[in-house]
Amino acid sequence: MRTGHFKESYGELVALTDSSVTRAWVGLLVVALLLLPLVAGNYGLSLATAAMITVVGAVGLNLLTGMTGLISVGQSGFLAIGAYTNALLLADYKWPLLASLPASGIVAGVLSLLVGVPSLRLKGLYLAITTLAFAFIVNHVILYAEGLTHGPNGVFLPNASLLGIDVSRDRPLYFLVLAVTILVVLAVLNIKRTRIGRAFLAIRDHDIAARVMGVDLVRYKLLAFVISSFLVGIAGALLSLQIRFVNVDVFGLILSIEALAVIILGGLGSTAGAILGAVFLSMLPELIRIAFSTFGSTQSVTYTTYVYEIRGIAYGVVIVVFLRFKPDGLIGLWRDVRRYWTNWPLAY
Amino acid sequence: MDFLLLLISAGLVSGAAYGMIAMGFALIYKATGVVNFAQGELVMLTAYVAFSIAGAVDLGFWSLLAVTVPIAMAIGLTLERIFIRPMLGEPAFAIVMVTIGLAVILRGVTIMIWGPDPLDFAAGLSREVITLGPIPFYPAQLYAIGCLAILVGLAYGFLRYTRVGIAMRAVAANETAALLMGVSVKRIHAVAWSLSSAIAAVAGILFAANFKLGPDMWFQGLRSFPALILGGLDSLIGAAIGGLIIGVVETLAQGYLGQGLREIAGFVVIVVILMVRPYGLFGARDIERV
Numbered sequence: 095m096r097t098g099h100f101k102e103s104y105g106e107l108v109a110l111t112d113s114s115v116t117r118a119w120v121g122l123l124v125v126a127l128l129l130l131p132l133v134a135g136n137y138g139l140s141l142a143t144a145a146m147i148t149v150v151g152a153v154g155l156n157l158l159t160g161m162t163g164l165i166s167v168g169q170s171g172f173l174a175i176g177a178y179t180n181a182l183l184l185a186d187y188k189w190p191l192l193a194s195l196p197a198s199g200i201v202a203g204v205l206s207l208l209v210g211v212p213s214l215r216l217k218g219l220y221l222a223i224t225t226l227a228f229a230f231i232v233n234h235v236i237l238y239a240e241g242l243t244h245g246p247n248g249v250f251l252p253n254a255s256l257l258g259i260d261v262s263r264d265r266p267l268y269f270l271v272l273a274v275t276i277l278v279v280l281a282v283l284n285i286k287r288t289r290i291g292r293a294f295l296a297i298r299d300h301d302i303a304a305r306v307m308g309v310d311l312v313r314y315k316l317l318a319f320v321i322s323s324f325l326v327g328i329a330g331a332l333l334s335l336q337i338r339f340v341n342v343d344v345f346g347l348i349l350s351i352e353a354l355a356v357i358i359l360g361g362l363g364s365t366a367g368a369i370l371g372a373v374f375l376s377m378l379p380e381l382i383r384i385a386f387s388t389f390g391s392t393q394s395v396t397y398t399t400y401v402y403e404i405r406g407i408a409y410g411v412v413i414v415v416f417l418r419f420k421p422d423g424l425i426g427l428w429r430d431v432r433r434y435w436t437n438w439p440l441a442y
Numbered sequence: 443m444d445f446l447l448l449l450i451s452a453g454l455v456s457g458a459a460y461g462m463i464a465m466g467f468a469l470i471y472k473a474t475g476v477v478n479f480a481q482g483e484l485v486m487l488t489a490y491v492a493f494s495i496a497g498a499v500d501l502g503f504w505s506l507l508a509v510t511v512p513i514a515m516a517i518g519l520t521l522e523r524i525f526i527r528p529m530l531g532e533p534a535f536a537i538v539m540v541t542i543g544l545a546v547i548l549r550g551v552t553i554m555i556w557g558p559d560p561l562d563f564a565a566g567l568s569r570e571v572i573t574l575g576p577i578p579f580y581p582a583q584l585y586a587i588g589c590l591a592i593l594v595g596l597a598y599g600f601l602r603y604t605r606v607g608i609a610m611r612a613v614a615a616n617e618t619a620a621l622l623m624g625v626s627v628k629r630i631h632a633v634a635w636s637l638s639s640a641i642a643a644v645a646g647i648l649f650a651a652n653f654k655l656g657p658d659m660w661f662q663g664l665r666s667f668p669a670l671i672l673g674g675l676d677s678l679i680g681a682a683i684g685g686l687i688i689g690v691v692e693t694l695a696q697g698y699l700g701q702g703l704r705e706i707a708g709f710v711v712i713v714v715i716l717m718v719r720p721y722g723l724f725g726a727r728d729i730e731r732v
Binding site (some may be wrong): 140165200214215219220224226227228230231234237238303347348351354358367398402403404406407409410411413414417418421 | 464477501525528529532534535536538539540542543544545546547549551553554663667668670675702705706709712713715717720
């Protein structure tokens with residue numbers, strides 16, 4: 095009879111989860127997400143879509159910053175590249191969505207080698223500043239290469255359809271984004287349990303030691319950049335499908351900071367954390383709006399006048415408070431709560 | 443030839459602004475080992491404070507500076523106490539992220555207090571054109587270059603001859619050893635923040651007088667990164683020189699290579715420097731050994 099918690103094979107050791115409870119809850123979550131369009135209106139559905147797009151981007155950034163330890167403040171650049179590739183391929187070159195969606199990821203992934211190569215020599219702060227510079231350069235190239243990108247005019251997306259279904263409407267788009275999100279999350283969780291994922295973690299913890307253990311730094315750092323930017327590019331493409339009009343102003347630096355806020359809030363390095371953080375921060379503006387509207391009309395006026403500032407302050411406060419009091423993020427909070435109740439009443 | 447001189451002089455003026463902002467960055471980096479991403483926001487906030495002071499009392503440039511700088515130092519001390527001090531001992535990444543959070547908060551608060559529209563701010567300087575040789579200057583432009591020179595002189599003297607300045611260099615060289623020698627590292631960090639805010643105030647007032655006082659001024663902080671990297675992250679004088687060089691490079695790129703290159707010329711320089719000489723012109727070389 096099996097007693098206690100032990101593993102008998104290597105496969106069990108690296109399995110995604112060995113708990114049937116976790117499996118059941120995840121299954122329940124997926125079913126709930128599939129049924130959401132039956133109960134939610136268009137507004138709720140578009141909020142959920144936006145949250146899932148953020149999840150895709152956050153999971154991608156987390157792979158780079160959380161897992162591999164390469165801090166990037168320039169992922170808004172790759173988001174812009176993904177969104178623009180998708181929009182231009184659909185609008186100007188009449189590609190089908192089935193081809194343009196992966197193409198946006200691939201273009202972002204290939205261009206990420208431009209930042210990836212300098213990153214081989216740089217660490218920490220220097221890398222952050224280089225990626226920041228990259229994001230600026232991307233925005234300016236988009237603005238000034240008018241022949242290709244329509245420059246400051248932006249790009250309107252035509253009605254795109256996938257397998258004969260028009261995804262410009264809310265419900266089909268929701269299902270498309272849901273499918274991509276599930277694929278991306280599964281892919282990243284699986285990368286984490288392969289040699290590649292372990293190499294990423296080793297590089298994060300100590301890159302020289304990792305090299306001594308036989309991890310090819312050049313290859314794996316570039317791989318982290320490419321995979322992460324591929325995912326962020328896909329997120330950008332999905333974003334372009336949702337907002338329908340792509341313009342440089344959408345991809346300001348604030349996006350990169352929001353993205354970092356998401357993974358810090360969720361808990362650096364944890365995929366589940368990135369998902370939690372993305373969902374929480376996408377809902378934050380909504381929470382603030384509701385909070386302001388319950389306080390009467392004068393506050394609502396203040397809110398509508400300074401909507402960006404108030405959102406910015408909220409993000410800033412979230413970053414500062416979590417780093418100060420809960421560096422492990424929401425996922426750490428969840429672990430603490432779970433441990434507390436497991437040991438209850440013998441809390442230590 | 444006149445066009446070239448004009449570009450160079452315009453470059454030196456914007457470069458002086460970059461240089462002053464970058465000096466603020468470098469001072470905090472030197473003392474605490476953290477790049478303060480909120481430096482641009484400090485510049486903006488102190489410039490707005492100066493604007494309000496100038497609106498309340500009619501002051502000349504130097505007296506305005508004399509009133510604003512102590513207020514800026516107090517702001518710097520307060521921010522350090524509330525946001526940075528509790529993070530002492532945490533990894534640098536966490537502290538840098540806190541400054542990013544602080545930056546977003548300061549930006550929002552500033553816009554909510556002073557409104558989103560650009561303001562006209564002369565900072566007590568006249569607007570009569572002065573001609574030096576073939577090149578016309580506004581007084582504010584000459585003041586910017588002059589103040590950069592004064593700040594460089596003060597920084598050199600402070601770090602070389604004063605007790606606090608020497609302690610700061612000791613902390614920069616080896617924090618633990620400095621602590622064991624009886625240097626209060628906390629106090630040095632606080633001093634660095636307040637002095638950096640003072641530099642930010644000078645930079646902010648002169649930038650606002652030269653260009654404009656608007657809610658997008660924080661962006662100058664990021665625009666000054668090339669200067670900081672070129673000079674070497676931890677060198678104040680390097681940052682000033684880097685600022686002048688980047689300013690000239692930017693205007694030359696705009697004048698001879700094309701519109702729109704001005705904004706990214708500096709960032710292209712960053713990428714090149716980081717590839718070739720990551721410690722900049724004057725920075726300390728970080729050698730990593732196993």
